Amino acid sequence: MMKILIGTPVHESKDYSMDRWIASVSKFEYSFDLLMVDNSTDPKYVNKLHGYCKKYGLSNYKLVHIDVGRDAVLDERLAQSREVIRREILDNNYDAWFSLECDVITPPNTLTKLVDLIDDYWMINHAYPGRDNPLDVNVEFGISLIKRKAIEENSFINEYGYLNPLRPNSWYGSDVWFIRRIDRNNKAKNINVYGIIKPIYHLNK
Template sequence: MIQVKNPEPKENLIFTAKKTAPSGRFKVLIGTPIHEVKDYCMEKWIANVAKLQKKTPADLLLVDNSPDLSYIEKVKGYCKKYKIKNYKIKHLEINQNQPVPERIGRSREIVRQEILANDYGAWFSWESDQIIPPNALEKLTKIMEAGNYMMIHPNTWSRVFTGEPNVNFGVCLIKRWCLEKYGFLLELPDMPDCYAMVEAWFKKKVLAGGGNYIEVYGLIKPIYHLNA
């Protein structure tokens, strides 16, 4: 199923490495909030990232919102094991009693600022519990370029409500233009306090600002959601 929205309009730094840009394309940053509670899937996900980077070079930024810095060392070990070099890990110091949407929103804002501070053309939002084919990013960048889309959402059907589309940012390519206009802090005007609703809010803002996006369910498959 394909849906096109709006036609084209007329912290603590732990590790840094050299950035790599895909040949002939805009630079992409894979930006992902992480937490120690998802360690059950992290090694498999890092292995998946390594395979994807071989197919489509992209930098990696992980924003850890775990209670302390100890989990970062474990993740660095995974990156070393799978030979990931172009990455950064930043730690978000935040009270663990804060709700999940608050922690995710502030983590995403760090990703956003990293993109805006550098010459990245797009953010590949890819949650750490989702395993995707190595050519997924290559597919998305080609479609984004061909259609001049601001966002491409290729996610799967909902795991909770059968037959309902999954509209979150689990796997989503977002152009820099969107991030220059809109952020992820919950104190922004009209920002919902649920991360799923925040993603819907972000899409609406992109449309209202004259942008566009495309939803293509089944474009990227299989997408495996890992459970604890």
């Protein structure tokens, strides 16, 4: 059995989804630990998150608040949050990181299905619907299982922005740039999958 950390950046702006998200995660069949990295402007928001975890009987979790500054752009907040998650994985001998956005709801067998699929791949990204238009399809870090070897080789600090010399005018978020670095690594294999996990909901209210 793989030792898996569900690591998720959270923010007070997503509070509309957090009760339902934690309820959903609490039902996962596969064994996991949970780390939520809160980058809200209000450090007291973690108290509300503790309340949701208590409500659904979650005990295998950690909550960390980081202060990224009021003027930090979204990509900086996410990059710093993901680096905290990355360090937790490396420091505590996890085999893989399950990245699940805090407004994406999936069924109890989600982790089981991804673990069954990952084999010798470094990363699996499962498609999920857009937040505002469910007919849109996203394939980034919304539902991703990422093995330790990918995390060892790729950090998140200063890894977003105009980074691709082949596309100098394109902005890359830290999740997309992480995936691109895996794509360009000759040792690595990653796959995008569709329709394996059902149903999936991307909450917008």
